[in-house]
Amino acid sequence: MSVTSPARRTPRRVLPGFGLTLGYSVAYLSLLVLIPLAGLFLKTAGMTWQAFVDIIFSERVLSAYRVSFGAAFIAALLNAFFGFLVAWVLVRYPFPGRRLVDALVDLPFALPTAVAGIALTALYAPNGWFGSLLAPHDIQVAFTPTGIVVALTFISLPFVVRTVQPVLADLESELEEAAASLGAGRWQTFRAVIWPAVLPALITGFALAFARAIGEYGSVIFIAGNMPLVSEIAPLLIVTQLEQYNYEGATAIAAVMLVISFVLLLLINSLQAWVRQRGGRGV
Numbered sequence: 001m002s003v004t005s006p007a008r009r010t011p012r013r014v015l016p017g018f019g020l021t022l023g024y025s026v027a028y029l030s031l032l033v034l035i036p037l038a039g040l041f042l043k044t045a046g047m048t049w050q051a052f053v054d055i056i057f058s059e060r061v062l063s064a065y066r067v068s069f070g071a072a073f074i075a076a077l078l079n080a081f082f083g084f085l086v087a088w089v090l091v092r093y094p095f096p097g098r099r100l101v102d103a104l105v106d107l108p109f110a111l112p113t114a115v116a117g118i119a120l121t122a123l124y125a126p127n128g129w130f131g132s133l134l135a136p137h138d139i140q141v142a143f144t145p146t147g148i149v150v151a152l153t154f155i156s157l158p159f160v161v162r163t164v165q166p167v168l169a170d171l172e173s174e175l176e177e178a179a180a181s182l183g184a185g186r187w188q189t190f191r192a193v194i195w196p197a198v199l200p201a202l203i204t205g206f207a208l209a210f211a212r213a214i215g216e217y218g219s220v221i222f223i224a225g226n227m228p229l230v231s232e233i234a235p236l237l238i239v240t241q242l243e244q245y246n247y248e249g250a251t252a253i254a255a256v257m258l259v260i261s262f263v264l265l266l267l268i269n270s271l272q273a274w275v276r277q278r279g280g281r282g283v
Contacts, residue, residue, distance in 0.1 A: 037258065043251045055252045060228050061237065064253075067145060068234040069260065072213035075152035076160075080206045083160030084198070090161075091168040105162070108155045113218025120151055121223045143225030148233065151220050152213040159212055160205035167201040168194075200276050207268040214261055 044052065055061060090102055108116065124131045124141040131142060141147050171194065217235040224231040234257050241250035 040251055040255055040258065043247070044255045047248050047252060051248070052252050055249050056256050060232070061234075061253055063229045064232050064234040064237045065257070065260070067148065067231060068214060068257070069264075071145060071148040071152055071233075072210055072216075074149050075156055075213045076206050076210035078149075078153050079157050079160045079209045080202060083157055083205060083209075084164055084202060086157075087161045087165040087168055091165060105158050109158055113155065113216065114222070116154060117151060117219035117222030120147070120154060120219065124150065124223065142223050143227075143231065145224075145231050147223035147225070148220050148231060151223050152216055155216055155219055156209035156212045159208040160202070163205035163208065164198060164201050167198050171197055200272050203268065203272040203275060207265055207272070210268070211261065211265060214257075 086105065090098060090105075121142055122128050124134075124147060126132065126135050126140065126142070128142070131140070134141060141150060215235060217233075217239070220233055221236055224233065224236075226232050226236055234253060238250045238253050238257075241247075241253065
């Protein structure tokens with residue numbers, strides 16, 4: 001007599017409709033992200049390999065890539081440090097006007113990028129408030145790559161602050177008190193308790209700031225000077241190619257920029273996952 005094994009029961013999820021919501025999510029992402037990006041690569045695929053190589057390895061394009069990615073990395077790095085300090089002050093220290101400062105952090109989100117570019121150019125131009133103070137020391141910010149870093153730092157600061165701030169706010173003070181009661185100093189408490197909890201969020205903020213800075217256009221074109229081989233960014237070069245009806249050149253530059261951005265963000269996300277795993281093992 002054969003014994004029939006009981007039928008395997010499918011585990012019930014707390015919220016129903018997983019298959020339906022997954023299908024909608026995939027369709028939504030496909031319409032907004034995958035299909036447009038696929039169209040970009042299909043347009044690029046219509047070029048000959050030699051024409052593609054000649055465009056992306058031209059001196060002007062390589063210089064634009066160096067300026068865009070280099071300035072974005074520096075701006076994200078600066079914001080990773082100073083954004084952490086701003087978030088720390090807003091969470092840990094009550095002071096008059098804290099809510100006003102907290103609201104000012106979000107200003108680059110709401111401010112049109114063109115307005116930000118005009119304001120920064122007016123400040124850092126040789127006859128501006130800050131530029132006039134720097135000019136006697138032979139320091140020029142506006143119309144140089146330094147101005148690009150300033151603009152990108154301005155527009156990407158909120159990404160770091162708003163990513164790190166909730167983590168600091170949710171950090172239990174009992175853990176710090178326990179570390180202090182065991183004889184740990186302030187630096188030891190920060191390194192052993194606070195830093196491991198904040199580091200994944202800080203890496204996320206860095207990645208978001210970096211991604212935002214790579215694609216910035218409006219605020220940069222006013223303060224950069226836009227000189228080829230000096231201060232010309234890749235997004236501006238793409239717009240220039242489109243204005244000249246060189247669609248193949250624009251799509252080739254955009255495709256390479258997309259691939260480089262995706263690889264860099266993938267590496268940053270992998271680093272974030274690795275940090276989380278080490279934190280989970282208590283290493």
